[in-house]
Amino acid sequence: MTDPALAQHLDVAAIGAKVRIEFAPDVPEPTRQRVHDAWAGAIAEDGVADAVVRVDTHGAIESMLEQLSVRVTVAALERKRGELIMMHAAGVAMDDGRVVAFVGPSGRGKTTLSAALGAHFGYVSDETVGVDPDLGVWAYRKPLSLVRSSGPKEQVSPRRAGLLELPDRRLRLAALVLLDRRPDVTDPVASRVPLIEAITELVPQLSFLNDFDAPLQRLAELFDAVGGVWRVTYGEAASLIPMVPELARAVPGVVGAWRSLTTAHGGATEFRWGDLSDAIAADGSVAVMSEGVFRVLTGIAPTIWLGIGTGLSMEQLVEQTLSDFGPPPAGDAWELVAAAIDELTRVGLVVRGG
Incomplete structure (x- = not known):
């Protein structure tokens, strides 16, 4: 009734x-x-x-x-939006409130993982994990959406699915894990993910990231606070049960150096940076958010774009590129740099003129 x-x-x-x-x-x-x-x-x-x-x-x-x-x-x-970093993720909580968030797109097995892990750890969500600036986690104990042989997914309450209640503690993010499910894997393997690579994979799984000031720095700081990002390659969801407490015990701290690049320096030359909302450098690459679009610069592009930000001329950009990479195996260095600038201009990261 x-x-x-x-x-x-x-x-x-x-x-x-x-x-x-x-x-x-x-x-x-x-x-x-x-x-x-x-x-x-x-x-x-x-x-x-x-x-x-x-x-x-x-x-x-x-x-x-x-x-x-x-x-x-x-x-x-x-x-x-604009208050929490909201990840397309499954989440489970330890008895002391530490939360492990498993991030991945639809079809990556998050609900199956929630059903398996939630029988041993507190069920936080199978859909969305929200994190505030102090690493506090806001649970979303929605029904689990279970795939059936035909028709719409079945909506099953956590209790009916046999999942545990949350601990009577403040929930706090302890680990971020990118899911890599491969049916042929028997024993799960966890490995650290370089910062730029982690951001690249995480950005599509975040809601309203552009509502934040300096969104890429916000992510980098979050990664630092939880000791970096893990990738777990696994076959069956149940095989991750013994691994969850180990992931939650990871020691926080900066994993890899990064620096913000939101302000250009140096006098105006024939090139300058286009409008951007945020940019960071790490792992020999540059990640840029401009007009709501996320891009990663690799190869000679970071050298050129950073050089433009410091006011280098075309001749100086060629010299800097040769210094960083040596003579090109094929083609003319000047032409290669010019082609890279053309591409950066096409996507709006470089503007010609003072």
Whole structure:
């Protein structure tokens, strides 16, 4: 029997936001009960909602439940944009509140991983992990979206899926892990990921990253705070159970040097930097965020772009490139540098003229 207090709406906690699931007057009691059962792990106290998602009677109930998960997620992401780093990730928590976040795109096995690990560690989310500036983690104990042989995914509450409750502790991010699932792998392997490579893989899995000032520096600082980023190559989700506590115990600290590049120096020459929101240098590469587009400069491009930022002329850029890389195996150095500048100009990272 449906709780009368939940007859017309249900408030759920989603990455620090309170989203109200509001039922249209003609939604029958069995449908309201299905929604309540699916979201039982995320129920929040009644109060002022940050966003409202409306449920009506149109369409099949299983399709409605699947779309409801999407709609609640989108509403929460919109509400917390610019406040939290929100990762497309599964998350589990140790008894002391340390959280390991497993990041990956759809189809990488996050829900399967959540189901396997959540039976041994506190279930944080199978969809989105939100992290605040102090590394605090905001849980999103939404229903697990389980693939069926046909039709929409089944929405299963954490308790029904056999997943553990969260510890009565402040949740804090302890490890970031990129998922690399390979069916032929028997024993999982964890390896450190270079900073620029980690940012490159993580950026597509973040929501509203461009709402932050200096977003790339924000990510680099986050990586430093948790001791860098791991990549775990694995075959079966259950094989990661013994590895999770080890990942959570990693010692925080700077992993690899990086520096910010948000300000150009030197007098104006025939070239200058285009508009950019952030840039960092690490691992012999440069990562740039410009007009909402993320790019990584490799090869001779970092030397040229950094040289332009310090006011080098074309002749000096060629000299610097030769100094860093030596004579080219084929072609003329001047032509190669000019071609690189043309490409940087085409994408807006370099502007011609003073």
